[in-house]
Amino acid sequence: MAEKTFAEINAKIRAGKAVVVTAEELVQFVAEKGVGRAAKEVDVVTTGTFAPMCSSGAFFNFGHSAPRIKFHRVWLNNVPAYAGLAAVDAFLGATALPEEDPLNKNHPGEFRYGGGHVIEDLVAGRPVRLKALGYGTDCYPRREIETVVTLNDLNEAVLFNPRNAYQNYNCAVNLGPKTLYTYMGVLKPRLGNAHYSTSGQLSPLLKDPYFRTIGVGTRIFLGGGTGYVVWNGTQHFPGLLALPEGAPPVPAGGTLAVLGDLKQMSPQWLRGTSMLGYGATLSVGIGIPIPVLNEEVCYWASRPDSELYAPVVDYAEAYPNRRPGNLGFVSYAELKSGRIIIEGKEVPTAPLSSYVKAREISNILKQWILEGKFLLGEPVQLLPGPDAGITPKTLEIRDSGRRNR
Amino acid sequence: MAPSKVVLRFPAAIADKPIIFHLVKDYDLMINILKANINPHKEGTMVLDVVGEKTEAGLDFLRRQGVGVQPLTEDIVRNEERCTHCGACTAICPTGALYLERPAMFVRFDSEACVVCQLCVRACPMHAMEVRF
Ligand code: SF4
Ligand code: SF4
Numbered sequence: 001m002a003e004k005t006f007a008e009i010n011a012k013i014r015a016g017k018a019v020v021v022t023a024e025e026l027v028q029f030v031a032e033k034g035v036g037r038a039a040k041e042v043d044v045v046t047t048g049t050f051a052p053m054c055s056s057g058a059f060f061n062f063g064h065s066a067p068r069i070k071f072h073r074v075w076l077n078n079v080p081a082y083a084g085l086a087a088v089d090a091f092l093g094a095t096a097l098p099e100e101d102p103l104n105k106n107h108p109g110e111f112r113y114g115g116g117h118v119i120e121d122l123v124a125g126r127p128v129r130l131k132a133l134g135y136g137t138d139c140y141p142r143r144e145i146e147t148v149v150t151l152n153d154l155n156e157a158v159l160f161n162p163r164n165a166y167q168n169y170n171c172a173v174n175l176g177p178k179t180l181y182t183y184m185g186v187l188k189p190r191l192g193n194a195h196y197s198t199s200g201q202l203s204p205l206l207k208d209p210y211f212r213t214i215g216v217g218t219r220i221f222l223g224g225g226t227g228y229v230v231w232n233g234t235q236h237f238p239g240l241l242a243l244p245e246g247a248p249p250v251p252a253g254g255t256l257a258v259l260g261d262l263k264q265m266s267p268q269w270l271r272g273t274s275m276l277g278y279g280a281t282l283s284v285g286i287g288i289p290i291p292v293l294n295e296e297v298c299y300w301a302s303r304p305d306s307e308l309y310a311p312v313v314d315y316a317e318a319y320p321n322r323r324p325g326n327l328g329f330v331s332y333a334e335l336k337s338g339r340i341i342i343e344g345k346e347v348p349t350a351p352l353s354s355y356v357k358a359r360e361i362s363n364i365l366k367q368w369i370l371e372g373k374f375l376l377g378e379p380v381q382l383l384p385g386p387d388a389g390i391t392p393k394t395l396e397i398r399d400s401g402r403r404n405r
Numbered sequence: 406m407a408p409s410k411v412v413l414r415f416p417a418a419i420a421d422k423p424i425i426f427h428l429v430k431d432y433d434l435m436i437n438i439l440k441a442n443i444n445p446h447k448e449g450t451m452v453l454d455v456v457g458e459k460t461e462a463g464l465d466f467l468r469r470q471g472v473g474v475q476p477l478t479e480d481i482v483r484n485e486e487r488c489t490h491c492g493a494c495t496a497i498c499p500t501g502a503l504y505l506e507r508p509a510m511f512v513r514f515d516s517e518a519c520v521v522c523q524l525c526v527r528a529c530p531m532h533a534m535e536v537r538f
Contacts, residue, residue: 050489050491051491052530108527110527112532185493185497185528185530186497186528188446188496188497192446192496193496193497194496195493195496271489271531273530273531274530274531274532275530276527276528276530283489283491283530283531336507336508336510337507338505338507346445348445348496349496350492350493350494350495350496350497350505351491351492351493351505351510352491352492352493352530353491354489354490354491354492355490355492355510356489356490356509356510356511356512357489357490357491
């Protein structure tokens with residue numbers, strides 16, 4: 001069949017004639033009418049995900065005080081931000097913790113407040129305490145500043161998340177004898193539960209496993225505002241996982257670096273999050289439109305939960321010690337059913353990623369496109385896909401040879 | 406005076422032992438079982454109304470058997486604004502009071518089934534589960 005182009009689809013969106021469906025609706029459509037017809041009739045498929053994403057943060061420019069200060073150290077609500085930039089620029093990471101946080105001293109620590117919570121406070125319009133120290137220079141004489149700022153007071157506030165929207169993720173279990181407090185939630189001993197964290201058939205990168213449409217410049221729903229894919233994320237490993245017994249291979253770990261204006265965003269879609277015994281982070285809402293350029297794109301975008309698989313990984317021994325291998329694969333349909341079988345045992349499952357919010361995002365994005373206020377961004381460069389042959393590098397412990405200096 | 410309503414948590418190893426029976430027989434207590442539940446991992450939870458002079462001694466007996474004893478002076482409520490329906494609490498809640506409604510995947514909270522064990526209060530990443538005194 002004929003290929004569609006981004007320009008043709010955008011012309012239809014402008015004219016209010018584009019056919020837009022959510023990924024959930026596409027699954028249904030293709031199951032009933034076939035992929036050929038869907039590829040002809042549908043122009044855009046919207047996806048969504050809402051989950052904790054640790055590699056998130058924001059750049060700020062606070063404007064200059066009189067007299068001026070060059071930040072050497074800076075804190076927002078007592079959470080340290082990175083000041084190794086120009087005078088009043090700073091980057092606040094989602095997992096940064098307040099100076100006085102007891103951390104895991106009283107295990108499991110609660111991590112009630114951190115960088116992600118500061119970001120939520122800012123987008124909610126709440127005032128945030130800014131404290132900074134300088135060392136004093138001829139041009140920036142002030143050595144200390146303490147004030148209160150709101151998002152509107154700042155020159156720029158840009159959400160810049162180096163790694164978001166994990167394509168696929170482990171289903172985490174605990175084979176050990178004691179409860180584990182992890183970034184995958186509380187894992188009960190001896191296969192007491194299994195936690196997973198993608199939205200399956202709604203998950204953006206599971207719907208474009210070969211990166212045929214997503215790249216630098218893709219316009220997205222980010223935190224309730226408009227954002228962009230600006231690069232691949234860190235730890236972007238888009239290779240396919242081989243399933244046993246000739247089943248179709250499943251996407252592994254493609255990721256995205258995304259950016260957007262924090263001032264457009266809302267606390268409903270950027271949430272400070274606390275993982276008991278692990279740390280603080282930010283839950284981020286992301287929605288990506290997939291243009292139905294051809295039948296192949298449509299085929300992948302329409303794969304249902306029953307054809308998407310996650311590897312089951314033990315977080316008692318295998319994960320912390322970086323041992324390769326897994327305990328097998330389970331489909332998202334099985335995970336969502338509430339029970340899976342691992343090593344002959346029935347294990348209750350629970351998600352960490354909100355399917356309800358993912359669906360809501362896919363619907364909001366659909367609405368934006370139908371109303372003609374969101375056009376597709378054609379990538380200036382696609383991201384590396386499974387064929388790029390990217391393999392993970394590991395961190396080896398070497399002697400620096402500098403001990404005697 | 407000892408609290409009259411208590412929440413008991415039984416580890417799997419003792420969940421099937423006739424422990425409550427001893428409260429009645431050895432400590433002369435009047436027991437009213439308000440809620441009782443055994444989850445698939447054989448851990449039990451129970452909410453009791455206990456009346457009698459030897460209540461404190463009876464509760465000490467329970468603690469010696471390895472039963473977790475907590476006064477029931479609180480209620481658990483869900484802050485609907487903060488809950489994102491992520492589901493992270495659903496495999497943690499021992500009684501199924503927090504559960505996923507399939508296939509829509511909304512997380513429902515059935516306060517009738519809640520035994521105020523408070524596990525969700527710390528496990529909820531959004532701090533949506535709150536203790537109300
Ligand atoms: S863990 Fe918290 S936010 Fe998530 S569904 Fe349960 S109550 Fe709601
Ligand atoms: S306190 Fe929370 S975890 Fe415990 S029974 Fe009630 S809802 Fe479930």
